[in-house]
Amino acid sequence: MGEVSRRVEQVRALTRSPHIVLAAMLGMLLVTGLMLWLALRSPEVTLRVSAGSELGRRHEIAEVLQQLARERGLRLELVPTAGSAASLERVAGRSLDVALVQGGLPAGSAIREVAPLALEPMHLLVREPAILRLEDLRGRSVDLSTPGSGTRELALELLELVHLRPERDFEEATLSYDQLMNKPAAELPDAIFHVSSLPSPVAEHLLRHRGYRLLPLPYARAMHMRDVAVREGVIPAYGYGASPPHPSADLPTIATRMLIVARDDVDDDAIRRLLEIVSSEVLARRAELSPIGAAELAEPELPLHDGARAWLARNDPLVTPEIIDNVESLRSFLVSAVIALILLWRWWRARQMKGFDLYLRGVTKLEREVLQLELEADLDLPRLLTIQRRLGELKNEALEGYAEGKISSADLLNSFLAHVTDVRAYLNALVLHERERLEKKARRDPEHEDAIRRELWLGAVRGHEEEEES
The missing domain is CATH 1.10.287 (Helix Hairpins)
Incomplete structure (x- = not known):
């Protein structure tokens, strides 16, 4: 202790x-x-991401995105693929979570858009001076990019405008970015289709070191009629050098948007963190991109990911015009409901009063009769006794109706009984007064006082009985 x-x-x-x-x-x-x-603290999330070939412009952007993602608890594993179509297949097949792809391509039902990143103009690079138009590709060797790439899909769509088809009208090549960068000029085709945001490292290499030039593709409006994902694009003058100029003037071409897509079951918070990076000036500066705006995000080519929807709504006011309209509609409904309840209560109250109004009118009538009798010179005792009896009958009938459930309002019953009590007290006072008068009359004859009093009272009772019979 x-x-x-x-x-x-x-x-x-x-x-x-x-x-x-x-x-x-x-x-x-x-x-x-x-x-x-x-x-x-947000837990670290790992996302498997593809941006196509490691030599492409998308992969450069993905590497910048990877560096910035580490600061927000995102670990991006970059996985190369043959192109956008292959990336979309792998996202749908769950071997990838996110991909940077060319817009306008068919996507599975589980694919959701996260954000557009930039416009990707189509580059048509040619070497032969005789190739001046798209139709001049007939009989030439043409690289459409590798199978599974978005470039090939868009190139085939474009060539269909001039009725050119591979193997029938030209010899198709399917070169990878690595082959385009490393093959000698003699082994490269006459024309190369290449889709990339600006500046494209592959296009720059072919223009500077392999003798290619850019050909205009003024077909954007015509293609947009068939494919809304195709937009007007421009490769600006001197975009790939001023001496020699590549190109010497703004070059019209077709373009699609580079999209970030994800599978629909990718974590919403991870998508939110990814969008914070995508919309930042840091990514735009390091990856040489124009920052995206809310208007571009609000016009998706594919269904938006839930995380992207939540991110777009992050700055929405708590009270919106839609909420105000809903509140106004609710207010109108509540006012109508209150009015309906008041009318219903009044109907119910009237129904409750329906059983009592007869009793109340009966008591009020008896009260008027008593008041009228009081004004007469002589009180009518038999009449007072009759009123007293009728008052008791009305009270008993009301209590029986309440006991049987015909009258369900206890408040109304209490009010009625209070009224009966007031009338009965007034009536009893008058009867007592008249009885005292009879007793005084009987005391005038002391020898027969009891007999006279009895006789006078019995006379009053007989008068009451006769009135009841009548």
């Missing part, structure tokens, strides 16, 4: 020390802050 007391005293001494109390409070604040930080 002494040991326990000693320990308790030591604890008390510690609590009396301001330094120890302060240290304990700081420790508690530190633990609370750590727990709060752990609760609010």
Whole structure:
């Protein structure tokens, strides 16, 4: 017992020390802050991402995105593919989570758009001076890019305008970016289709080191009539050099949007963090892109990912015109409902009063008769007794109706009984007054007082009975 007391005293001494109390409070604040930080800290998420070939412009952008994603708890694993069509297949097949792809391509039902990144103009690079128009590709060797690429799909769609088909009208080549960059000029085809945002490292290499030039493709409006994903694009003058100029003037071409897509079951929070990077000026500056705006995000080619919808709505006001309209509609409904309830209550009240109105009218009528009798020279005792009996009958009938459930309002019953009590008290006072008058009359003959009083009372009762019979 002494040991326990000693320990308790030591604890008390510690609590009396301001330094120890302060240290304990700081420790508690530190633990609370750590727990709060752990609760609010977003866990690291790993996403498997493809941007097509490692030598393409999309892959350059993906590498910048990968660097910035680390700061927001996102780990992006870059996986090369043959092109956009192949990337879309792998996202749908769950071997990829996210992809940077060319817009306008068929996508599976589970594919959702996250954001557009940039316009990707079509580059048509040719070497022969005789090739001046798209139709001049007939009989030539033409690279449409590798199977599974979006470039090939868009090139075939474009060539259909001039009725050119591979193998029938020209010799098709399917060269990868690596082959385009490393093959000698003599082994390259006469024309090369290439879709990329600006500036394209592949196009720049072919223009500067392999003797190619750019051919205009003024077919955007015509193709947009058939494919809304195709837009008007421009490769600006001197975009790939001024000496020699590539091109010497703004070059019209067709273009599609580079899209970030994801599978529909990818975590919404991961998509939100990805969009914070995509919309930042840091990505635009490092990847040499124009920052995207809310208007571009609000016009998706594919169904938007739920995370993208939530990110777009992040700055929406709590009270919107739609909410105001809904509140106004609710207010109108509530007002109508209140009016309906008031009318219903009044109907119910009237129905409750329907059983009582007969009784109330009966008591009121008897009260008027009593008042009328009081004004006469002589009180009519038989009539007063008759009114008294009828008042009791009305009260009994009302109580029986309440007991049988015909009258369900206890408040109305109490009001009725209070009215009956008032009339009965008034009536009893008059009867008592008349009885005292009869007793005074009987006391005039002391020898026969009892007999006279009895006779007078019986006469009044007989008069009451005769009135009842009549």
